[in-house]
Amino acid sequence: MSNGISLKELAAELNLAPSTVSRALNDSYEISEATKKKVVSMAEKLNYQPNPFARSLRENKSKTIAVIIPERINNFFAQVMDGIEEVTHEHGFHLLVYSTHEDVEKEKKIVSLLQNRRADAIVMSVSSQTSDVSHLTKLYERELPIIFFDRICSEIPTTKFITNDYESAFQGTKHLIQQGCKKIAFLMLSKELSITKERHRGYLDALNEAGLAPEPTFSMHCCLNEEENIQSITQLLKSQNRPDGILSSVEKLAIATYHAVRKTDLRIPDDLKIITFSNMSSAGLLSPSLSTITQPALTIGQECAKLLIKKLTKPKHTDLIDQTIVIPSQITIRESTLVR
Amino acid sequence: MSNGISLKELAAELNLAPSTVSRALNDSYEISEATKKKVVSMAEKLNYQPNPFARSLRENKSKTIAVIIPERINNFFAQVMDGIEEVTHEHGFHLLVYSTHEDVEKEKKIVSLLQNRRADAIVMSVSSQTSDVSHLTKLYERELPIIFFDRICSEIPTTKFITNDYESAFQGTKHLIQQGCKKIAFLMLSKELSITKERHRGYLDALNEAGLAPEPTFSMHCCLNEEENIQSITQLLKSQNRPDGILSSVEKLAIATYHAVRKTDLRIPDDLKIITFSNMSSAGLLSPSLSTITQPALTIGQECAKLLIKKLTKPKHTDLIDQTIVIPSQITIRESTLVR
Numbered sequence: 001m002s003n004g005i006s007l008k009e010l011a012a013e014l015n016l017a018p019s020t021v022s023r024a025l026n027d028s029y030e031i032s033e034a035t036k037k038k039v040v041s042m043a044e045k046l047n048y049q050p051n052p053f054a055r056s057l058r059e060n061k062s063k064t065i066a067v068i069i070p071e072r073i074n075n076f077f078a079q080v081m082d083g084i085e086e087v088t089h090e091h092g093f094h095l096l097v098y099s100t101h102e103d104v105e106k107e108k109k110i111v112s113l114l115q116n117r118r119a120d121a122i123v124m125s126v127s128s129q130t131s132d133v134s135h136l137t138k139l140y141e142r143e144l145p146i147i148f149f150d151r152i153c154s155e156i157p158t159t160k161f162i163t164n165d166y167e168s169a170f171q172g173t174k175h176l177i178q179q180g181c182k183k184i185a186f187l188m189l190s191k192e193l194s195i196t197k198e199r200h201r202g203y204l205d206a207l208n209e210a211g212l213a214p215e216p217t218f219s220m221h222c223c224l225n226e227e228e229n230i231q232s233i234t235q236l237l238k239s240q241n242r243p244d245g246i247l248s249s250v251e252k253l254a255i256a257t258y259h260a261v262r263k264t265d266l267r268i269p270d271d272l273k274i275i276t277f278s279n280m281s282s283a284g285l286l287s288p289s290l291s292t293i294t295q296p297a298l299t300i301g302q303e304c305a306k307l308l309i310k311k312l313t314k315p316k317h318t319d320l321i322d323q324t325i326v327i328p329s330q331i332t333i334r335e336s337t338l339v340r
Numbered sequence: 341m342s343n344g345i346s347l348k349e350l351a352a353e354l355n356l357a358p359s360t361v362s363r364a365l366n367d368s369y370e371i372s373e374a375t376k377k378k379v380v381s382m383a384e385k386l387n388y389q390p391n392p393f394a395r396s397l398r399e400n401k402s403k404t405i406a407v408i409i410p411e412r413i414n415n416f417f418a419q420v421m422d423g424i425e426e427v428t429h430e431h432g433f434h435l436l437v438y439s440t441h442e443d444v445e446k447e448k449k450i451v452s453l454l455q456n457r458r459a460d461a462i463v464m465s466v467s468s469q470t471s472d473v474s475h476l477t478k479l480y481e482r483e484l485p486i487i488f489f490d491r492i493c494s495e496i497p498t499t500k501f502i503t504n505d506y507e508s509a510f511q512g513t514k515h516l517i518q519q520g521c522k523k524i525a526f527l528m529l530s531k532e533l534s535i536t537k538e539r540h541r542g543y544l545d546a547l548n549e550a551g552l553a554p555e556p557t558f559s560m561h562c563c564l565n566e567e568e569n570i571q572s573i574t575q576l577l578k579s580q581n582r583p584d585g586i587l588s589s590v591e592k593l594a595i596a597t598y599h600a601v602r603k604t605d606l607r608i609p610d611d612l613k614i615i616t617f618s619n620m621s622s623a624g625l626l627s628p629s630l631s632t633i634t635q636p637a638l639t640i641g642q643e644c645a646k647l648l649i650k651k652l653t654k655p656k657h658t659d660l661i662d663q664t665i666v667i668p669s670q671i672t673i674r675e676s677t678l679v680r
Contacts, residue, residue: 047455047478052456081437082413085412095437096434097437099422106429113434116392118434281595
């Protein structure tokens with residue numbers, strides 16, 4: 001297979017020494033402007049491209065950033081990716097993208113593959129199964145720059161970007177209470193996740209502030225299977241002591257709730273009010289339209305990338321200090337939580 | 341920055357020659373099983389990982405496949421990506437992912453960056469702006485294996501994967517006619533795209549078969565700006581000679597239509613019926629629920645990846661022959677096209 005022409009072939013074509021051509025292409029002061037012009041124009045004509053792996057070996061840099069996300073079919077992660085790419089593309093970096101599909105074993109395998117520095121740095125949101133973080137600690141100890149966002153790993157002393165999970169959940173729950181809800185459930189994927197813990201804490205504190213006692217069965221763990229979630233939420237809604245409000249910490253659990261409600265005689269918002277963390281663009285078109293807590297996904301992606309690029313291009317002047325940067329979410333009230 | 345231990349350091353630790361260690365790790369028949377075991381266990385203990393760029397240079401392979409898509413916040417492309425990753429991950433390949441954001445200039449830049457063989461192969465769906473394909477021809481001429489899906493480039497003699505665009509659009513239009521529609525509009529992003537042309541042809545043929553004359557203004561080009569699309573669709577719906585049915589060739593234009601309808605006195609499906617190409621999981625939850633033509637996104641991704649992996653691992657026995665493989669879509673009728 002053709003690899004395009006080599007530096008040697010380009011030099012032969014120009015009747016110059018390869019070292020001269022190399023210096024001309026690197027804009028060296030030792031080479032005259034006329035020669036540089038000649039070299040560059042011939043390189044363009046013959047479509048000469050330096051070998052990226054030779055450069056990677058030489059500079060010990062791959063110009064690649066790895067992004068690890070728990071799932072791809074999710075507007076939040078898609079928007080974060082867009083934010084990351086916007087900044088990295090501008091700086092000539094390439095993105096290796098991996099989805100763990102919420103599987104910690106897959107996450108470990110991906111992380112292990114990245115230890116050999118295929119990528120210069122990593123941006124990551126951990127899977128909902130991740131509790132033991134030794135695979136991440138190992139990565140960190142290899143001095144590979146790593147940044148977490150959304151589902152962060154608090155044990156690793158690096159910079160993390162999140163939204164105001166506690167505050168948003170507190171406000172969302174308070175809104176449900178103001179709309180008359182007395183028995184509010186909290187839906188979550190996994191309590192292992194830092195953000196779930198924060199959102200749950202916000203939910204509990206809002207109940208507490210209003211003098212409502214939390215029902216343990218109302219803090220509901222769901223799974224990754226949509227059908228099973230619809231079933232267990234249906235069961236909750238059909239139980240004698242059913243909730244009249246739901247704060248969903250994940251978009252897909254709100255969707256499952258909409259499906260579940262259709263299997264009951266209940267109606268949203270009359271019998272059940274619901275608000276969810278979500279970046280779905282069609283939330284306003286659902287029946288009824290869905291109240292949302294929207295995370296600043298694009299901004300989170302951009303900020304992660306800006307900091308990493310700074311770290312990679314000016315390593316001596318940039319530290320990924322152990323801090324958590326909070327970018328607030330936006331609450332949008334729609335029909336699903338309004339009193340009719 | 342630490343790069344992990346080198347082959348030389350590993351060999352020193354084992355008191356063996358680097359060449360012996362290298363052969364042991366490559367499972368050479370020249371090395372005893374006992375030595376191999378010792379080497380592998382020490383390599384694991386010290387976390388030795390071969391340098392991927394040295395291997396890339398040596399083997400002229402990067403173990404990387406580039407995927408170029410027009411947008412990320414789109415369920416169809418997210419599902420295709422999942423299908424591709426499922427297969428490539430199993431074979432130890434990494435994915436470089438690029439979004440053109442429907443911008444042909446960005447597409448050209450990405451393609452030019454890939455000419456230096458950073459990736460071993462490319463899977464691609466072109467932007468809606470792409471009409472001149474010389475940048476893609478150039479890539480193909482460099483003998484970089486390339487496969488197109490969905491928005492294919494018919495000028496390039498390689499394998500392409502699509503759905504039955506003509507047939508699905510024909511059936512979708514026929515369904516609208518059977519539901520009583522007489523004035524059916526076709527919404528599209530760009531007529532440059534091969535798939536749009538096919539879908540438009542299916543639409544026209546179904547009208548023709550039913551003896552309905554196509555209105556030129558009903559074949560409507562939309563743009564990438566959602567607000568502008570909502571405005572122009574609203575205008576169409578408010579015009580005296582308005583359509584009573586819509587076949588949307590793109591999911592986002594159906595969403596724009598839902599928003600536009602809310603700016604009029606019309607109701608779906610009473611005054612306007614609509615069916616769209618879409619892979620949105622919440623189509624059934626919209627108000628009213630949305631009839632869809634769902635493309636086999638996951639399968640398309642898997643098939644693209646399977647063929648490319650075969651080409652990369654058994655190049656002499658695999659040709660990316662000039663053919664178009666068609667995987668049929670599935671039509672799901674919901675409230676938006678039903679007679680009440």
